[in-house]
Amino acid sequence: MPEVPVRILPWKVPLRLEEHPAWPHTASGRLIEGHAQWRLQRPVFDEGRCTRCLQCYLMCPDAAILLHEGVPSVDLRLCKGCGVCVKECELGAFRMAPEHP
Amino acid sequence: MKAGIQFLSGNDAAAAGAALARPQVIAVYPITPQTTLVERLAQWHADGELECEFLNVESEHSALSACMGACALGARTFTATSSQGLLYMCECLHYASGGRFPIVMVNANRALALPWNIYGDQRDSLSQLECGWIQLYAGDAQEALDLVLQSYRIAEDPRVVTPVMLNVDGFSLTHTYEAVAVPEEAEADAYLPRFSPAFRMDLEAPLSLGFSAGPRDNTAFKIAQMKGIAEAEGALEEADAEFARLFGRARGGALATWGLEGAEAVLVSLGTLGGQVRAAAEALRAEGLRVGSLRLRMLRPFPAESLRKALAGVRTVGVLERNVSTGFEGTVCSQVRAALHPLGQGTPGVAGFTGGLGGRDLAPKDIEGIFRRLLLHGGSSDNAVHWVDPGVELA
Numbered sequence: 001m002p003e004v005p006v007r008i009l010p011w012k013v014p015l016r017l018e019e020h021p022a023w024p025h026t027a028s029g030r031l032i033e034g035h036a037q038w039r040l041q042r043p044v045f046d047e048g049r050c051t052r053c054l055q056c057y058l059m060c061p062d063a064a065i066l067l068h069e070g071v072p073s074v075d076l077r078l079c080k081g082c083g084v085c086v087k088e089c090e091l092g093a094f095r096m097a098p099e100h101p
Numbered sequence: 102m103k104a105g106i107q108f109l110s111g112n113d114a115a116a117a118g119a120a121l122a123r124p125q126v127i128a129v130y131p132i133t134p135q136t137t138l139v140e141r142l143a144q145w146h147a148d149g150e151l152e153c154e155f156l157n158v159e160s161e162h163s164a165l166s167a168c169m170g171a172c173a174l175g176a177r178t179f180t181a182t183s184s185q186g187l188l189y190m191c192e193c194l195h196y197a198s199g200g201r202f203p204i205v206m207v208n209a210n211r212a213l214a215l216p217w218n219i220y221g222d223q224r225d226s227l228s229q230l231e232c233g234w235i236q237l238y239a240g241d242a243q244e245a246l247d248l249v250l251q252s253y254r255i256a257e258d259p260r261v262v263t264p265v266m267l268n269v270d271g272f273s274l275t276h277t278y279e280a281v282a283v284p285e286e287a288e289a290d291a292y293l294p295r296f297s298p299a300f301r302m303d304l305e306a307p308l309s310l311g312f313s314a315g316p317r318d319n320t321a322f323k324i325a326q327m328k329g330i331a332e333a334e335g336a337l338e339e340a341d342a343e344f345a346r347l348f349g350r351a352r353g354g355a356l357a358t359w360g361l362e363g364a365e366a367v368l369v370s371l372g373t374l375g376g377q378v379r380a381a382a383e384a385l386r387a388e389g390l391r392v393g394s395l396r397l398r399m400l401r402p403f404p405a406e407s408l409r410k411a412l413a414g415v416r417t418v419g420v421l422e423r424n425v426s427t428g429f430e431g432t433v434c435s436q437v438r439a440a441l442h443p444l445g446q447g448t449p450g451v452a453g454f455t456g457g458l459g460g461r462d463l464a465p466k467d468i469e470g471i472f473r474r475l476l477l478h479g480g481s482s483d484n485a486v487h488w489v490d491p492g493v494e495l496a
Contacts, residue, residue, distance in 0.1 A: 022201065023201035025173075025311065027308060029309070032312045033312065033315050033318075
């Protein structure tokens, strides 16, 4: 499994029409519409239970699971708090914790 | 496909125009009455005369989706459809215009089911006026060929970057034959250089294509799209002027007019009906009646300012279309009415006429009858649809 470095390019909200892109395409890695603010709960990862099967990495709909030397972690800039990782991980390495306890 | 004067159907001519544009990807699904256009292109491709990727896809939805994908990679693309196929593309039509993919598509105008009908009318494309595409209508086979080439010029114009739907009337244009001047390949190449995309993705510069834009950003994208398509009428005029310089014939831009000078009544139409309207106007002018014809070559962007200039001072304007917006009036009639309204006190009276649905032929006497009615009664005081030769007695 190749490790892809995640590089999020800055996106400055244009204030004038001339600065606004004319079409909805941009260089990959620019986060136009972040979903992190949707989150009511966040995944908490227990590395001790993880066997590096990478189901979470494959199944995360927002590509918010990053790999560092084969070990998953959650990028909370990308995570919308859906909890798919909890459902997918049969080993219970993920649980959801309230975002605003 | 040989250059020079050829005896071609409307579909043959449109296919010749498409081949001369050298699209790198053609993705199509056949449907009557567009089928022979696709057959020509497929034959030329099979014979090695047309170098491109020719994708025989499983649906119109896929045809346009494939064109978008290819266009995103910087390829010039072509597709063609008709009627139910156009409607099956509907979701992708908005995608293509919002994504600013400068695809050129020929639509063979045909009735919509139900009742099932494979013959010509204009309800298919007129039902898609709001999908963000430039809409052109050809009046004859030569115009179909010429407008395919001009369509690429305006679609790919960096000020416009918007797909074009070129409409050709089913059967009355797609399947009728006339002498057509087919340009040499080198001439067409001189007119239409290689596609130079405004954006394209590749491995070195990956793009995130078609991202979301929520309540904060959505309006600005739509304003940008509106500004782009608004440039298309001027781009068409420029494309036509350059066409005239290279090929020695001009199409004339958004409007084709005849006999407007001193006209009391003008009948507006689209596509092949324009030829019939002009012939009727010529016959009535010979009798001394002051009538004229205005054929709209472009319906999106709507050439409102040009229309006001052309029709200011005319007493009565009729609109004849092979279409009706069920529950109101003819769609083109509404557009013309709305465009003329800013003329204020001098606004011509407008009356809407619907006929020729589902391939029903209109005769010269029908069109002369419309002109006589316009001269006698002026515009309507309501939005009534006047049915032309409906084939049954109306109470």
